[in-house]
Amino acid sequence: MRKCLYPRMLALVLVLMISFVFPRQLLAGHGEKAPMKKAVLLVAFGTSIPEAQHVYENIDKMAREAFPNVEIRWAYTSKIIRKKLAKRGKILDSPELALARLMEDDYTHVAVLSLHFIPGEEFHNLYVNAHLFGQMEGGFQKLLVARPLLSSYEDMERVADAVIKHFPNSRKKNEAVVLMGHGSEKHPADAIYMAMASVFQKKDPLVFLATVEGHPTIDDVIPELKAKKVKKVYLMPFMSVAGDHARNDMAGDEKDSWKSILESQGFKCEAVLTGMAAYPEIVNVWLDHLRSVLKHFE
Numbered sequence: 001m002r003k004c005l006y007p008r009m010l011a012l013v014l015v016l017m018i019s020f021v022f023p024r025q026l027l028a029g030h031g032e033k034a035p036m037k038k039a040v041l042l043v044a045f046g047t048s049i050p051e052a053q054h055v056y057e058n059i060d061k062m063a064r065e066a067f068p069n070v071e072i073r074w075a076y077t078s079k080i081i082r083k084k085l086a087k088r089g090k091i092l093d094s095p096e097l098a099l100a101r102l103m104e105d106d107y108t109h110v111a112v113l114s115l116h117f118i119p120g121e122e123f124h125n126l127y128v129n130a131h132l133f134g135q136m137e138g139g140f141q142k143l144l145v146a147r148p149l150l151s152s153y154e155d156m157e158r159v160a161d162a163v164i165k166h167f168p169n170s171r172k173k174n175e176a177v178v179l180m181g182h183g184s185e186k187h188p189a190d191a192i193y194m195a196m197a198s199v200f201q202k203k204d205p206l207v208f209l210a211t212v213e214g215h216p217t218i219d220d221v222i223p224e225l226k227a228k229k230v231k232k233v234y235l236m237p238f239m240s241v242a243g244d245h246a247r248n249d250m251a252g253d254e255k256d257s258w259k260s261i262l263e264s265q266g267f268k269c270e271a272v273l274t275g276m277a278a279y280p281e282i283v284n285v286w287l288d289h290l291r292s293v294l295k296h297f298e
Contacts, residue, residue, distance in 0.1 A: 034141075038297055039071035039107040040290065043095050043126055044115040044240060046076030048084040052241035055275040059115065062283050067294070071107065073098055077122050095126055099133045099143075108141040109297045113290045115240055115277070116148040118192045120184035123148050144296060146289040150192050155285055156199045162281035164203060168234055168272060176206040176230040178221060179238035180250045180258065183214020190214040206230065209238060210258075212249055218258050222265055232268040235259060241275035 042063060047053060056074075063072050075098035076082050082092050093101065095112070102110055112130050116123045127145050134143030150156055167177055179200070184190045190211075197209035197216060206228065208221045225233065235258060237246035250258045251271035259269045276282045 034106070034108055036109055036141075036297065037071075037107045038069075038109045038111075038294070039073060039102050040067060040294075041073050041075055041095065041098055041102065041110060041112045042115060043075045043077060043098075043112060045122065046078045046081035046085075046092065047241045047243045048081045049241070049243050049247070051273075052243050052275060055241045055277045058280075059277055059283050059286070062280065063113075063287065063290070066287050066291070070294070071102075073102065077126065096129055096133075099130065103133070103136070103139050110140050110143045111146060111290060111293045111297070112143070113146045113286060113293075114148045115286060117181065117239070118150050118184065118189045119148050120187045120189040123189075124187075142297065144293045146286075146293045148289075149282070149285055150196060151289065153195075153199075156196050158285050159276075159282060160196070160199045160203055162279055162285075163200075163236075163238070163276065164207065165281065166274075166279050167236075168270075171234055172232075174206070174230070175232040175234065176208060176225055176228070177204075177234045177236060178218070178225075178258070178262075179207070179209045179236050180246065181209055181211040181214070181238040182245065183211025185214045212245055218261060222262070225262075225267065226265075230267065232270070233262055235262075235269055235271045237273070237275060239275060240277040242273040243275075246271075246273055246275070 040063065042059065044056060047056070060072065060074070074092065075095040076092045077095060079094070082094065085092055099110070099112075112126065114123050114126055130143060130145050134140055149159065163179070171177065181193050181196075183193060193209060193211050193214055194216060200207040200209055208224065210216050210218045210221045235250050237250060239245060248254065248257065251273060252259065254260060255264075259271060262269050
Protein backbone atom coordinates (compact mmCIF):
# COMPACT_ATOMS: atom_id res chain seq x y z
CA MET A 1 0.00 0.00 0.00
CA ARG A 2 2.80 2.43 0.91
CA LYS A 3 4.61 1.86 -2.41
CA CYS A 4 1.58 2.76 -4.51
CA LEU A 5 1.34 6.14 -2.74
CA TYR A 6 4.76 7.31 -3.97
CA PRO A 7 3.78 7.92 -7.63
CA ARG A 8 0.76 9.92 -6.50
CA MET A 9 2.80 12.00 -4.09
CA LEU A 10 5.45 12.60 -6.74
CA ALA A 11 2.81 13.74 -9.22
CA LEU A 12 1.34 16.12 -6.63
CA VAL A 13 4.77 17.62 -5.91
CA LEU A 14 5.42 18.15 -9.63
CA VAL A 15 2.07 19.91 -10.08
CA LEU A 16 2.79 22.22 -7.16
CA MET A 17 6.27 22.99 -8.46
CA ILE A 18 4.96 23.83 -11.93
CA SER A 19 2.24 26.09 -10.56
CA PHE A 20 4.78 28.08 -8.53
CA VAL A 21 7.58 28.23 -11.07
CA PHE A 22 5.64 29.01 -14.25
CA PRO A 23 3.36 32.04 -14.66
CA ARG A 24 -0.26 31.08 -15.18
CA GLN A 25 -0.51 32.82 -18.56
CA LEU A 26 2.30 30.58 -19.91
CA LEU A 27 0.37 27.49 -18.90
CA ALA A 28 -2.67 28.41 -21.00
CA GLY A 29 -3.02 26.58 -24.28
CA HIS A 30 -0.17 24.08 -23.73
CA GLY A 31 2.57 26.65 -23.12
CA GLU A 32 1.05 29.49 -25.12
CA LYS A 33 0.37 32.87 -23.56
CA ALA A 34 -3.20 33.71 -22.59
CA PRO A 35 -5.13 35.76 -25.18
CA MET A 36 -4.55 39.49 -24.88
CA LYS A 37 -7.08 41.18 -22.63
CA LYS A 38 -6.45 44.94 -22.38
CA ALA A 39 -7.51 47.44 -19.74
CA VAL A 40 -6.88 51.08 -18.89
CA LEU A 41 -6.74 52.34 -15.32
CA LEU A 42 -7.43 56.07 -15.01
CA VAL A 43 -5.83 57.39 -11.82
CA ALA A 44 -6.73 60.78 -10.35
CA PHE A 45 -6.24 62.46 -7.00
CA GLY A 46 -10.03 62.47 -6.68
CA THR A 47 -12.71 64.88 -5.55
CA SER A 48 -15.52 64.72 -3.01
CA ILE A 49 -17.28 67.81 -4.38
CA PRO A 50 -20.32 66.75 -6.46
CA GLU A 51 -20.15 69.89 -8.64
CA ALA A 52 -16.62 68.93 -9.70
CA GLN A 53 -17.36 65.29 -10.46
CA HIS A 54 -18.66 66.06 -13.96
CA VAL A 55 -15.09 66.77 -15.04
CA TYR A 56 -14.06 63.16 -14.37
CA GLU A 57 -17.19 62.05 -16.18
CA ASN A 58 -15.99 64.07 -19.17
CA ILE A 59 -12.61 62.29 -19.09
CA ASP A 60 -14.33 58.92 -18.79
CA LYS A 61 -16.58 59.65 -21.78
CA MET A 62 -13.70 60.78 -23.98
CA ALA A 63 -11.54 57.79 -22.97
CA ARG A 64 -14.30 55.31 -23.79
CA GLU A 65 -14.90 56.96 -27.15
CA ALA A 66 -11.17 56.92 -27.96
CA PHE A 67 -10.65 53.30 -26.87
CA PRO A 68 -13.99 51.50 -27.35
CA ASN A 69 -12.58 47.96 -27.13
CA VAL A 70 -10.61 48.45 -23.93
CA GLU A 71 -11.86 48.04 -20.37
CA ILE A 72 -11.81 51.41 -18.56
CA ARG A 73 -11.57 51.57 -14.77
CA TRP A 74 -10.86 54.29 -12.19
CA ALA A 75 -8.84 54.75 -9.03
CA TYR A 76 -8.28 57.69 -6.64
CA THR A 77 -4.94 58.23 -4.94
CA SER A 78 -6.38 60.26 -2.04
CA LYS A 79 -7.34 58.06 0.90
CA ILE A 80 -9.17 60.98 2.53
CA ILE A 81 -11.40 61.47 -0.50
CA ARG A 82 -12.04 57.73 -0.85
CA LYS A 83 -13.19 57.62 2.78
CA LYS A 84 -15.47 60.64 2.32
CA LEU A 85 -17.07 59.09 -0.74
CA ALA A 86 -17.43 55.71 0.98
CA LYS A 87 -19.56 57.35 3.68
CA ARG A 88 -21.87 58.51 0.89
CA GLY A 89 -22.06 55.02 -0.53
CA LYS A 90 -19.69 55.62 -3.43
CA ILE A 91 -16.77 53.18 -3.44
CA LEU A 92 -13.57 54.11 -5.28
CA ASP A 93 -10.51 51.89 -5.30
CA SER A 94 -6.95 52.87 -4.58
CA PRO A 95 -4.62 52.27 -7.56
CA GLU A 96 -3.21 49.20 -5.83
CA LEU A 97 -6.63 47.64 -5.17
CA ALA A 98 -7.76 48.48 -8.71
CA LEU A 99 -4.68 46.74 -10.15
CA ALA A 100 -5.29 43.71 -7.93
CA ARG A 101 -8.86 43.48 -9.23
CA LEU A 102 -7.65 43.71 -12.84
CA MET A 103 -5.16 40.93 -12.16
CA GLU A 104 -7.86 38.79 -10.57
CA ASP A 105 -10.07 39.40 -13.62
CA ASP A 106 -7.30 37.99 -15.85
CA TYR A 107 -6.40 41.15 -17.76
CA THR A 108 -3.06 40.60 -19.46
CA HIS A 109 -2.10 44.09 -20.67
CA VAL A 110 -2.80 47.16 -18.52
CA ALA A 111 -2.07 50.82 -19.21
CA VAL A 112 -2.16 53.15 -16.21
CA LEU A 113 -2.90 56.79 -17.05
CA SER A 114 -1.88 59.35 -14.45
CA LEU A 115 -4.32 62.26 -14.46
CA HIS A 116 -1.88 64.34 -12.44
CA PHE A 117 -0.36 67.50 -13.89
CA ILE A 118 3.31 66.91 -13.11
CA PRO A 119 5.50 63.84 -12.43
CA GLY A 120 5.63 64.75 -8.75
CA GLU A 121 5.39 62.74 -5.55
CA GLU A 122 1.98 61.18 -6.24
CA PHE A 123 2.97 60.19 -9.76
CA HIS A 124 6.23 58.73 -8.45
CA ASN A 125 4.37 56.60 -5.89
CA LEU A 126 1.91 55.45 -8.54
CA TYR A 127 4.72 54.54 -10.93
CA VAL A 128 6.69 52.57 -8.35
CA ASN A 129 3.70 50.60 -7.08
CA ALA A 130 2.38 49.90 -10.57
CA HIS A 131 5.84 48.70 -11.61
CA LEU A 132 5.82 46.23 -8.71
CA PHE A 133 2.49 44.84 -9.91
CA GLY A 134 3.98 44.49 -13.38
CA GLN A 135 6.79 42.32 -11.97
CA MET A 136 4.56 39.87 -10.11
CA GLU A 137 4.83 36.28 -11.26
CA GLY A 138 1.63 34.92 -12.75
CA GLY A 139 0.21 38.42 -13.17
CA PHE A 140 0.09 40.80 -16.09
CA GLN A 141 2.02 40.09 -19.26
CA LYS A 142 2.70 43.81 -19.60
CA LEU A 143 1.91 46.89 -17.51
CA LEU A 144 2.92 50.40 -18.55
CA VAL A 145 2.33 53.82 -16.96
CA ALA A 146 1.48 56.76 -19.22
CA ARG A 147 2.99 60.18 -18.57
CA PRO A 148 1.14 62.94 -16.65
CA LEU A 149 -0.11 66.10 -18.35
CA LEU A 150 3.01 68.29 -18.39
CA SER A 151 5.74 65.93 -19.54
CA SER A 152 7.34 67.85 -22.41
CA TYR A 153 7.62 71.33 -23.87
CA GLU A 154 5.13 70.30 -26.55
CA ASP A 155 2.67 69.37 -23.79
CA MET A 156 3.13 72.79 -22.19
CA GLU A 157 2.49 74.56 -25.50
CA ARG A 158 -0.67 72.55 -26.14
CA VAL A 159 -1.96 73.06 -22.63
CA ALA A 160 -1.26 76.81 -22.66
CA ASP A 161 -3.07 77.24 -25.98
CA ALA A 162 -6.05 75.27 -24.69
CA VAL A 163 -6.29 77.25 -21.46
CA ILE A 164 -6.04 80.62 -23.20
CA LYS A 165 -8.75 79.54 -25.63
CA HIS A 166 -11.13 79.09 -22.70
CA PHE A 167 -10.54 82.42 -20.96
CA PRO A 168 -13.79 84.30 -20.20
CA ASN A 169 -15.13 86.22 -23.19
CA SER A 170 -15.72 89.19 -20.90
CA ARG A 171 -12.00 89.63 -20.26
CA LYS A 172 -10.53 92.88 -21.60
CA LYS A 173 -7.01 93.36 -22.94
CA ASN A 174 -5.75 95.12 -19.81
CA GLU A 175 -7.18 92.53 -17.43
CA ALA A 176 -5.04 89.70 -16.02
CA VAL A 177 -5.62 86.01 -15.48
CA VAL A 178 -4.02 84.28 -12.49
CA LEU A 179 -4.03 80.50 -12.60
CA MET A 180 -3.80 78.43 -9.42
CA GLY A 181 -1.69 75.29 -9.67
CA HIS A 182 -1.23 72.84 -6.82
CA GLY A 183 2.55 72.76 -6.58
CA SER A 184 4.87 70.27 -4.89
CA GLU A 185 7.38 72.20 -2.80
CA LYS A 186 9.45 69.19 -1.71
CA HIS A 187 9.68 67.54 -5.13
CA PRO A 188 11.98 68.56 -8.00
CA ALA A 189 9.07 68.38 -10.46
CA ASP A 190 7.71 71.56 -8.86
CA ALA A 191 10.06 73.43 -11.23
CA ILE A 192 7.69 72.51 -14.06
CA TYR A 193 5.31 75.21 -12.80
CA MET A 194 8.01 77.84 -13.29
CA ALA A 195 8.54 76.60 -16.83
CA MET A 196 4.79 76.57 -17.47
CA ALA A 197 4.47 80.12 -16.13
CA SER A 198 7.10 81.19 -18.66
CA VAL A 199 5.16 79.56 -21.51
CA PHE A 200 2.02 81.46 -20.52
CA GLN A 201 3.93 84.74 -20.28
CA LYS A 202 5.31 84.35 -23.79
CA LYS A 203 1.82 83.85 -25.16
CA ASP A 204 0.14 86.54 -23.06
CA PRO A 205 2.08 88.86 -20.68
CA LEU A 206 -1.01 89.26 -18.48
CA VAL A 207 -1.36 85.56 -17.72
CA PHE A 208 0.28 84.40 -14.50
CA LEU A 209 0.64 80.99 -12.90
CA ALA A 210 1.16 80.53 -9.16
CA THR A 211 0.81 77.55 -6.83
CA VAL A 212 -0.70 76.72 -3.46
CA GLU A 213 2.09 74.46 -2.22
CA GLY A 214 5.10 75.29 -4.38
CA HIS A 215 6.63 78.00 -6.56
CA PRO A 216 5.87 80.53 -7.85
CA THR A 217 3.51 81.80 -5.14
CA ILE A 218 0.76 84.41 -5.20
CA ASP A 219 3.19 86.74 -3.40
CA ASP A 220 5.53 86.44 -6.38
CA VAL A 221 2.74 87.44 -8.76
CA ILE A 222 1.32 90.49 -6.95
CA PRO A 223 4.32 92.81 -7.65
CA GLU A 224 4.10 91.88 -11.34
CA LEU A 225 0.39 92.71 -11.42
CA LYS A 226 1.11 96.09 -9.86
CA ALA A 227 4.01 96.78 -12.22
CA LYS A 228 1.68 96.20 -15.17
CA LYS A 229 -1.01 98.41 -13.62
CA VAL A 230 -3.62 95.67 -13.62
CA LYS A 231 -6.98 96.61 -12.11
CA LYS A 232 -8.97 93.41 -12.56
CA VAL A 233 -7.90 89.77 -12.17
CA TYR A 234 -9.66 86.61 -13.29
CA LEU A 235 -8.85 83.65 -11.04
CA MET A 236 -8.88 80.16 -12.57
CA PRO A 237 -7.79 76.75 -11.22
CA PHE A 238 -4.90 75.15 -13.06
CA MET A 239 -6.03 71.77 -11.77
CA SER A 240 -8.12 68.92 -13.15
CA VAL A 241 -11.17 69.84 -11.12
CA ALA A 242 -12.43 72.93 -9.35
CA GLY A 243 -12.28 71.23 -5.97
CA ASP A 244 -11.48 72.35 -2.45
CA HIS A 245 -8.38 74.37 -3.39
CA ALA A 246 -10.26 76.28 -6.10
CA ARG A 247 -13.38 76.93 -4.05
CA ASN A 248 -11.67 77.82 -0.78
CA ASP A 249 -7.97 78.65 -1.21
CA MET A 250 -8.54 80.49 -4.48
CA ALA A 251 -12.07 81.90 -4.49
CA GLY A 252 -13.14 81.64 -0.83
CA ASP A 253 -14.10 84.52 1.44
CA GLU A 254 -11.50 83.69 4.09
CA LYS A 255 -8.84 86.37 4.56
CA ASP A 256 -6.05 84.07 3.37
CA SER A 257 -7.71 83.08 0.08
CA TRP A 258 -6.17 84.42 -3.11
CA LYS A 259 -9.31 86.38 -3.84
CA SER A 260 -9.21 88.09 -0.44
CA ILE A 261 -5.46 88.76 -0.65
CA LEU A 262 -5.75 90.32 -4.10
CA GLU A 263 -8.77 92.41 -3.13
CA SER A 264 -6.90 93.68 -0.08
CA GLN A 265 -4.21 94.87 -2.51
CA GLY A 266 -6.77 96.85 -4.51
CA PHE A 267 -7.52 94.39 -7.31
CA LYS A 268 -11.02 93.54 -8.46
CA CYS A 269 -11.40 89.77 -8.73
CA GLU A 270 -13.65 87.36 -10.57
CA ALA A 271 -13.34 83.60 -10.11
CA VAL A 272 -13.96 80.95 -12.76
CA LEU A 273 -14.72 77.60 -11.12
CA THR A 274 -14.04 75.23 -14.00
CA GLY A 275 -11.48 72.46 -13.82
CA MET A 276 -8.98 72.12 -16.67
CA ALA A 277 -10.16 68.58 -17.44
CA ALA A 278 -13.49 70.04 -18.55
CA TYR A 279 -11.72 71.24 -21.70
CA PRO A 280 -11.45 68.57 -24.44
CA GLU A 281 -8.12 69.95 -25.67
CA ILE A 282 -6.57 69.29 -22.25
CA VAL A 283 -7.98 65.78 -21.98
CA ASN A 284 -6.64 64.99 -25.44
CA VAL A 285 -3.08 65.61 -24.21
CA TRP A 286 -3.57 62.91 -21.58
CA LEU A 287 -5.21 60.60 -24.09
CA ASP A 288 -2.30 61.03 -26.49
CA HIS A 289 0.03 59.91 -23.70
CA LEU A 290 -2.22 56.91 -23.16
CA ARG A 291 -2.33 56.21 -26.90
CA SER A 292 1.47 56.10 -27.07
CA VAL A 293 1.51 53.47 -24.31
CA LEU A 294 -1.22 51.31 -25.84
CA LYS A 295 0.81 51.09 -29.07
CA HIS A 296 3.28 48.93 -27.16
CA PHE A 297 0.52 46.33 -26.71
CA GLU A 298 -0.01 45.81 -30.45
